Amino acid sequence: MRITALSRIAGAAIAAGIMVIVGTGWLAMRELSVNGPIYQRIAAGKDLIANVVPPPAYIIEAFLEATTIIKEPWTYEPGRKRLAKLRKEYDERHEFWSRQALAPALRSQFLKAAHEPAKYFWEIVDDSFLPAIQAGNSEAASDAYLQMVEAYRAHRSAIDEVITLAKRSNAGLEHLATEREHTILATMAILTALVVAFVVACILGTISWVVGPIVRMQEAMRRLAGGDLKVSIPSLHRRDEIGDMAGAVQVFHTSAVERSTMNREARLLSQLNEWLQSCKSLEELYRMVGEFLSKLLPGCAGHLYIYANSRDILESATAWNGAHSAPAIHPDDCWGLRRGRTYTFGENEIDFPCAHVETATSDYCCIPILAHGDTIGLLHLEFGRGHGANASHPCTDAISEQRRLGLVCAEHISLAIANVKLRDQLRDQSIRDALTGLYNRRYLLETCRREFSRAARSGQSVSLFSIDVDHFKKYNDNHGHDAGDTVLRAVGDCLKSSFRDEDVPCRFGGEEFVVVLPGAGADAAARKAEELRSKVESLVVRYVDGNLPRITISIGVAVFPHCGDNPQAVLKAADEALYRAKEEGRNRVVLSPGINAPQTMQRMLATSFAAPAGGQHRSDDAGARAA
Known part of the structure; x- marks a missing residue:
């Protein structure tokens, strides 16, 4: 996957994570807003408890006012007005609580169980107690008063039950609200942790997938710039921008290796030419040719044949890299000598092996050695037979490169042989x-x-x-x-x-x-x-x-x-x-x-x-x- 595409995906994933966090916060706020009615009900319950403990002042004051009237009948008229005012206030207060958001059980207990005795209390006051006091019927007033006491006590008991239910309801609502808050907070924490983990994974993945290979690539380039041509270029298998970078570095590495190889070959050829020009005898020259060509062409086995003085055969002068050479060959046994130019077996679709090659199991090349227009010998190269050759069949480019080096070496060898022979001839003439x-x-x-x-x-x-x-x-x-x-x-x-x-x-x-x-x-x-x-x-x-x-x-x-x-x-x-x-x-x-x-x-x-x-x-x- 390309790094650009990966960066887009990572960006989209991070944006999605941020949206998840934002969405989670919004849902949490929404869920927390659901707790609003619960907290309102809790507040109402607490308000209810605060307002019903002690028992409502309206009933208490009405009961005390009735007690005063029963003891002092002459206070009837102001007491009656006072009781009417308390009745009105009680009704208004009852209507207020009827509109509040209370739990069903609390509403039922408060508006029914507690309200019925209070309603009965006010009915006794209006229907029995005050008419009896007004009529001067003390016995009926006493009976009504006793009924008022019973109604007061029933109202007081119902109010105590309301308080108990209100406390229980508040405790349940508080526990529900706390659990919801904990659930919402835990959900937000988990989602936040997941998003953070995803972001961290993206960062670590970026380091592993991008930064790490770039650092290794930088190290390979530093070693390559320092002349270490044995360095291995990392990430060549990748199909992204880093793979493209590795491919470019590999091209540079290949060019550096080729340049180093060419410099080494030029240096060896220069040394070969210098040493060959310093030889005093043909035997010494042939020995140096074998030594140098074994280093210059490590992937080739080879032979050097030189014409005998009789010009009817070519004698083996030297061999290298494990080549098995015949002591002598006839000029007609080699297609290169017969055709007068370099002959490469295996290069064309139809090829014929030379008679001096026992078994043509691999490609080979026969290069005639010319000096002053005359053929003086033959350079025979067997590709893929040297100590530096690969186990597989050598490629066409390798064969072409080895043949090119063979041609250059043949030129140096021909000049050196001609010089040694001329030197020997001149020395022979001089002595x-x-x-x-x-x-x-x-x-x-x-x-x-x-x-x-x-x-x-x-x-x-x-x-x-x-x-x-x-x-x-x-x-x-x-x-x-x-x-x-x-x-x-x-x-x-x-x-x-x-x-x-x-x-x-x-x-x-x-x-x-x-x-x-x-x-x-x-x-x-x-x-x-x-x-x-x-x-x-x-x-x-x-x-x-x-x-x-x-x-x-x-x-x-x-x-x-x-x-x-x-x-x-x-x-x-x-x-x-x-x-x-x-x-x-x-x-x-x-x-x-x-x-x-x-x-x-x-x-x-x-x-x-x-x-x-x-x-x-x-x-x-x-x-x-x-x-």
Whole structure:
């Protein structure tokens, strides 16, 4: 019910209550006015009692006057006049009481029982007593006098009965009047109490129905203005003005929640972009994508697929919110990749699930990730599958909002991946040798500083090979520079396949190579160097229509910290060992003098170089290394 209608009803009810009180007062006054005749009768009874006690003076005076006449007959004439006057006054008084409002019993007793003896008394006086006195018949006068005495006594007895009846009647009338007054007053009190209770109930109802909800609404608005978006808006179920107010506050609350959500999403997207731009590797980038998207899209499970280098499959890079991703998918398994645009399953009346989705139990979205016009991956979102998803099917608006965020995230991810790949490419170009694919001199020096510092802290060794291709100048002079490049590539490939992942083979410049072996001691380094020398010597390098002459290398080995406490000193020691290898006839491994190699190792190296093959190359001067 609307408050305006309720206020009208309450106003009408209060007006009705006031009218009831007024009407009750009017009825009470009317009822009290009914007591007027009763009080008049009570007053008449009291007046009657006051006027008949003692017995009426008229009869008494008449009796005394008769007594005087009977004793003194000579007073007859004035006595007769006096008796006539008393008779007249008595009749007038009797006629007055006959007009008064008396109770029936009192009227009957007073006007009949008391009046008959008095009437008889006056008849005796007029008919017997006065004629007997006038006639001088004392005996008849005495008899008449005796009859007058009897009449007086009867009148006196009737008057006593009248007084008793009058008192009894007054008492009954007073009790009736009192009861009526009490009844009227009790009725007025009850009705007044009912009306007051109704007014109080209206006030309490107003407080409960209007004031209370308004106070709660004010508290909700205060908390909402203070930034508490978890507040519950009261009175939304009402269909009155307070319900309208609650609806307006709810709209404001919804807008505030949406604004807060958008601010949070913008903040997370900004942080995502900042973190993604700070990533140094794709693995780190993929891990951050999973962490951020699990927070940014709590109602979605998702996968990130990236094209492999072969461009024939997409490999799973990361997953979040409990998504079960396949290790790899084929590009033709996804309708989004095949159609070249975002594909949302469950959006249209007719949809076909992607082959990479095992069971399409919920709506999902496939967003191709584009970078510089090329598709580099796929962002797959499963709606209603995350840890923040509702148990029911997500609404269309929620799906649209999540898809919008997915598109924005895909743009950030694509830019970040392109930047990391470009950064990796530039860094690779800056630390790789373009001809052999090995690390270059710059990366070598960085690695030496890093590994030497680590070895110094842990107390380990770092071995270093200085390698030079024997008689390399002849390959260029006799077969051309392409043949020389082919030899360098073959040696580089051999280096790449001969060492551990933690070992760092580098092209130092020209035909010189350097290998860093972290954690390798002198024995292991010597054995590894001999294996490398033997492996290079066994290479068969084909060029144009024939094979190039056999390739041999000379290796100088130095070990940190035996040969020096810094990269420059160890490199110099390795170079000096390389020079000795060339002076001793090439195609051999020579340890730096700072290495205390066991006698068995010395004999093994000496035996390996006792009869070096390829003596035709020894005529080259030592300056060939500089070529």
